[in-house]
Structures are given as structure tokens and as C-alpha cells.
Amino acid sequence: xxxxxEPKIIQYLLIFLALAFFSxxxxxxxxxxxxxxxxxxxxxxLTTLQDKDAISAMKLTMITALVAVPLNLVFGxxxxxxxxxxxxxxxxxxxxxxxxxxxxxxxxxxxxxxxxFGAQGLLGPWLMAHNIKxxxxxxxxxxxxxxVTFPIVARELIPIMKSQGNEEEEAAITLGAxxxxxxxxxxxxxIRWGILYGIILCNARxxxxxxxxSVVSGHIRGLTNTLPLHVEILYNEYQSVAAFAxxxxxxxxxxFTLIAKSIVETVIVRKSI
Amino acid sequence: xxxxxxxxxxxxxxSLSLGFTIFYLSLIVLIPLSMLFLKTASLGFKEFxxxxxxxxxxxxxxxxxxxxxxxxxxxAVFGFIVAWVLVRYSFPGKRIVDALVDFPLALPTAxxxxxxTELYTPTGWVGQFLQSWGIKGAFSPFGITIALTFIxxxxxxxxxxxxxxxxxxxxxxAAASLGANRWQTLTGVIFPIIFPALxxxxxxxxxxxxxxxxxxxxxxxxxxxKTEIAPLLIMTKLEQYDYTGATxxxxxxxxxxxxxxxxxxxxxxxxxxxxxxx
Numbered sequence: 001x002x003x004x005x006e007p008k009i010i011q012y013l014l015i016f017l018a019l020a021f022f023s024x025x026x027x028x029x030x031x032x033x034x035x036x037x038x039x040x041x042x043x044x045x046l047t048t049l050q051d052k053d054a055i056s057a058m059k060l061t062m063i064t065a066l067v068a069v070p071l072n073l074v075f076g077x078x079x080x081x082x083x084x085x086x087x088x089x090x091x092x093x094x095x096x097x098x099x100x101x102x103x104x105x106x107x108x109x110x111x112x113x114x115x116x117f118g119a120q121g122l123l124g125p126w127l128m129a130h131n132i133k134x135x136x137x138x139x140x141x142x143x144x145x146x147x148v149t150f151p152i153v154a155r156e157l158i159p160i161m162k163s164q165g166n167e168e169e170e171a172a173i174t175l176g177a178x179x180x181x182x183x184x185x186x187x188x189x190x191i192r193w194g195i196l197y198g199i200i201l202c203n204a205r206x207x208x209x210x211x212x213x214s215v216v217s218g219h220i221r222g223l224t225n226t227l228p229l230h231v232e233i234l235y236n237e238y239q240s241v242a243a244f245a246x247x248x249x250x251x252x253x254x255x256f257t258l259i260a261k262s263i264v265e266t267v268i269v270r271k272s273i
Numbered sequence: 274x275x276x277x278x279x280x281x282x283x284x285x286x287x288s289l290s291l292g293f294t295i296f297y298l299s300l301i302v303l304i305p306l307s308m309l310f311l312k313t314a315s316l317g318f319k320e321f322x323x324x325x326x327x328x329x330x331x332x333x334x335x336x337x338x339x340x341x342x343x344x345x346x347x348x349a350v351f352g353f354i355v356a357w358v359l360v361r362y363s364f365p366g367k368r369i370v371d372a373l374v375d376f377p378l379a380l381p382t383a384x385x386x387x388x389x390t391e392l393y394t395p396t397g398w399v400g401q402f403l404q405s406w407g408i409k410g411a412f413s414p415f416g417i418t419i420a421l422t423f424i425x426x427x428x429x430x431x432x433x434x435x436x437x438x439x440x441x442x443x444x445x446x447a448a449a450s451l452g453a454n455r456w457q458t459l460t461g462v463i464f465p466i467i468f469p470a471l472x473x474x475x476x477x478x479x480x481x482x483x484x485x486x487x488x489x490x491x492x493x494x495x496x497x498x499k500t501e502i503a504p505l506l507i508m509t510k511l512e513q514y515d516y517t518g519a520t521x522x523x524x525x526x527x528x529x530x531x532x533x534x535x536x537x538x539x540x541x542x543x544x545x546x547x548x549x550x551x
Contacts, residue, residue, distance in 0.1 A: 004442055005455075014354055014357065014362070015362055017351075018351070018354045018355045018357075018358040018359075018370075019364075021351045021355065022355060022370060022373075024399070025419075025426060026377070028398065028399070029389055029392060029423070030376070030380075032391055032392050032398070078290045078297075079294040079297075079298075081290045082286075082287065082291040083294075085284050086282055086287050087282075088278055088279040088280070089278050094294070094298075097298060097302065097303065098302075104484065104527075105484025105504050105523075106487070106504070107486050107504040107505075107507050107508055107523075108484065108504075108507070108527070111520065112305040112308045112309055115308040115309070116304070118516070121308075121516075122308060122311070143301075147301055147302065150301055150302060166282070169284055170284065174283070179286050182284075183286070204379050207381070208380070208383075210381055210486070210487035211382065211485075211486035211487050214486075214487075215508065215511060228382075228487070231383045231387065232383050232387075235491065240391075244388075244391075247381075247383070247387060247388070250381045253379075254380040254381070254384075257379045258375055258376065258379050259372070261375070262372045
């Protein structure tokens with residue numbers, strides 16, 4: 001027995017405990033989703049997925065992610081340029097503010113947009129007078145999704161950009177390259193895997209957000225239902241197979257996210273050695 | 274702090290990038306969040322307290338914070354074991370287990386919610402065993418705790434893991450060569466080093482659990498006074514167009530969470546300070 005190991009029997013016991021806990025809390029729910037989705041066979045599974053409301057929910061989920069992810073990506077790259085490349089006062093305070101959406105309950109995230117744009121909200125009367133609908137319509141669904149996924153890309157990019165230092169950019173500028181050219185040809189290629197990593201995580205959250213979207217969407221079938229909301233409605237109507245079929249699409253997205261994430265992680269670790 | 278606002282650099286684009294960052298941050302996060310305080314300010318302190326002190330609100334707070342605490346405690350123990358096993362031992366399928374630790378973060382909460390409910394109802398795979406032992410799985414505080422444990426696990430494991438990986442092997446060897454047995458090394462040397470990380474991870478899990486909605490509402494049962502969590506009560510008030518009540522409950526929740534986080538940060542600061550001294 002070495003100085004850094006436990007007796008074999010304790011090792012096996014701990015591995016058993018960890019795997020038992022892990023199976024109960026992670027593996028079993030995952031198996032349960034697919035088991036219930038396929039409870040009545042493949043053909044029923046595929047039919048429920050082609051339901052009109054299911055398809056429009058998938059569409060809205062995709063549109064939401066297609067708007068939210070690029071916007072937060074641009075923000076993430078710009079914010080990490082300011083924060084990682086420069087030393088300025090109040091930087092830590094700014095970082096805390098950027099992280100805020102992560103520590104706000106999803107329901108509160110939805111609530112603040114109701115308070116801002118709702119009928120009784122601050123801008124409500126003005127919006128109503130101009131016939132602009134934000135709450136209980138697609139704009140609010142997209143806005144809250146941007147809010148809850150706001151820090152994700154920035155949080156991944158800032159440490160990566162910081163760890164690379166400023167030398168390469170300074171060399172490019174000294175040699176006469178313009179700021180934009182330096183940014184596009186030096187900085188962006190250096191963080192491209194970090195960008196991909198951020199997109200993967202941001203997209204997963206954008207497509208899966210439930211609580212915040214649930215507050216502002218109004219649950220209008222075929223119009224403001226995202227896929228997670230569609231799952232809720234079906235489940236509450238005791239349409240178990242259909243609910244789990246829609247849920248299985250989201251579970252597949254989660255598995256795909258984890259696989260893509262670990263591939264990108266391996267690449268980043270290999271590059272940094 | 275003194276000196277200029279920004280240290281001189283030959284890199285361009287500082288004002289542009291910082292300006293855009295602050296603009297987008299204000300637009301998406303700060304202005305919407307400030308609505309919470311604007312609304313509360315219009316409320317008056319007495320009215321605010323009235324909503325907060327309603328028996329139904331108090332019961333929801335107690336349930337939310339109580340179940341969040343228990344689940345954070347469970348994750349402190351099992352999260353530590355999972356992180357330890359992943360860093361120190363090798364076993365088949367370790368890479369898959371490591372990747373799947375993030376599953377609760379990647380899986381949409383509504384999916385987690387319906388899957389856990391299905392497992393823990395009296396006829397479910399786990400629920401039927403609990404039933405025979407006289408435990409009510411779904412639609413009880415027990416079920417809520419299960420859902421919150423699921424959600425919190427990655428926060429604890431992912432905060433401890435890097436600290437365990439970076440642990441200097443010489444420290445343990447020194448302890449062993451000075452005559453400490455393995456248990457003494459573990460409790461007297463390793464545990465104090467990872468304690469700040471454990472506390473940080475548990476705090477993150479706790480913060481997430483307090484506000485969690487999607488994975489809980491299906492399994493909770495949502496009976497007022499009994500199994501109604503605070504975020505759901507906010508939702509109920511909103512559905513009744515009681516925006517004032519909803520805001521008051523939300524602000525109360527944020528205040529308690531803020532106090533908890535501040536306490537945890539203080540302990541973390543205290544332990545890391547003590548660690549630095551010895």
C-alpha cells in the first residue's frame with residue numbers, strides 16, 4: 001500500500017457507492033425517458049413527433065436559439081476582448097454583473113420581463129398604444145432566452161483569452177497590422193475552439209430553457225410554445241408517450257451536447273500543452 | 274485604488290469593446306433586473322412585509338430553502354465521493370461517467386422533471402420500492418429533494434475535481450512518512466485543502482436549487498402550504514395578475530439567497546485565510 005492509496009477493499013467500496021449514486025440519479029432518468037417514449041413502439045413514437053404542434057414547437061425552439069446564440073456570441077467575444085486584453089478599474093465588478101443571470105431563478109428572470117413589457121408593466125401602456133406585442137409572444141420568449149444564456153459564451157472565452165496573453169496581438173500591431181486585421185487574423189483563430197465550446201453550451205441552454213420561457217410565453221399552442229413547454233403540456237394532459245417522445249428529442253440534444261463538449265475539451269487541452 | 278482608469282496598451286478597441294459590453298449588459302440584464310427594485314420601491318415596506326409574512330409564502334420559503342439545504346448536503350457527501358473516485362481510481366467506463374456528470378446541466382429541466390416524476394410515482398421503477406417501505410416518493414418534499422439533488426450534483430463535482438487533481442502528491446507522502454495513517458492523512462491533510470472548494474461547490478448547488486423550477490414542479494405535487502415551492506408561488510401570483518405579490522416574493526427570495534451566499538463567501542474567506550496561516 002503506497003502513501004497515496006487506500007486499501008483495495010475501500011477503493012471498491014467507494015467506486016461502488018459513486019456508481020450506485022450515479023446510476024440512480026443520472027442513468028435511470030435517462031433510460032426512463034427513452035423507455036417511456038418508445039413504450040408503444042417506434043411507429044407511434046415517430047407519429048407523435050410529426051404532430052403539427054410538436055413541429056411548430058421545434059421550429060420556435062430553433063428560431064429562439066438561432067437569434068439568442070449569435071447575439072450572445074458577439075457579446076462574449078467583444079466582452080472578453082475588453083476584459084482579457086485590458087487592465088481597468090472595476091473589472092471584477094463588471095464580471096460579477098455579467099454573471100448575474102446565472103444566479104437569478106428562471107421564474108424571476110421571466111418576471112422581470114413581465115414587469116418591463118407586460119400590460120401593467122413600465123412600457124406596457126406605450127407598447128399597447130403602438131400595437132406592439134412582446135409579452136406572451138415570440139419576442140419575449142427570445143428575450144428571456146438571451147437573458148438566461150447571457151454569460152455563457154463570455155465566461156468560457158475570458159479565461160482562454162487571458163491565458164494567451166497580449167504578445168501575439170502586440171506583435172501584429174507593431175508590425176503595422178490594423179486593429180481589425182489583428183482581431184480577425186490573430187485573436188479569433190486563437191480562440192476558435194473556445195468559441196465553439198461556448199456555442200455548444202449556450203445552444204443547449206437556449207433550446208432547453210423552461211422556467212423563464214414558461215412565465216412569458218403564455219403557452220399558446222402552435223405559436224409561443226417551445227419544445228420544453230410542449231413537453232409540459234402533453235405531460236399534464238396525461239399524454240405520456242407523446243410527452244416523452246418530445247422529451248427524447250431534448251435528451252438526444254443533451255447527449256449530443258455532452259459528446260461535442262468532451263471532444264472540444266480534449267482538443268483545447270491538447271492545444272494548451 | 275489610484276492611477277488611471279485603464280492601463281496604457283498599444284492594443285486598440287478598448288473604448289469600443291467596453292462600451293458595447295456595458296450597453297448590451299444594461300439592455301439585457303441591468304434594466305430588466307432593476308424593474309424588480311422599482312416595483313418593490315413602489316410597494317412600501319409594510320405592504321412588502323405583509324406579502325412576505327403570509328403563511329402560504331412562509332411555507333413556500335421554508336420548503337424551498339429546506340429541501341435545497343438537504344439536497345446540497347447529500348451532494349456534498351456523494352459529490353465528494355464521485356469526484357474522488359473520478360480523480361483517484363481507474364475503472365471501466367470512467368470517461369463516460371466523467372462526461373455524464375454534466376448531464377443535469379445539459380438536460381432541459383422539464384425533461385428531468387417528467388423523468389424523475391415517472392421514476393418516483395408509486396408505480397414507478399424506484400417509487401414502488403419506496404412505497405413498500407412506506408415512503409412517498411413523488412408529490413412530497415422527498416421528491417423535491419430528489420430533483421434538487423439531481424440538479425446540484427455537477428456543481429459540487431466540477432468544483433472539487435480540479436482541486437483534487439492539482440493536489441501535490443508530496444503533501445500526502447510527507448504526512449505518510451511522518452507516521453500518519455491513511456485516515457489521518459485524509460481528514461487532517463487532504464480535507465482541509467479541498468474544504469473551500471467543497472463549500473464553494475455546495476453554495477453553487479444551493480443557489481441553483483433555491484431558484485429551480487422546471488425539474489421540481491412535476492414531482493412536487495404543488496399543494497399550497499405543503500409542497501408548493503417559492504418559484505411556483507411566484508408563478509401562481511403572476512397567473513392571477515398579482516404582479517406586486519409576485520415581485521415581493523421574488524425580492525424576499527433574492528434577499529435570503531444573497532444572505533446565504535454572503536455567509537458562504539465569508540466562511541470560504543475565513544478557511545482560506547486560516548489555511549494560508551498554517
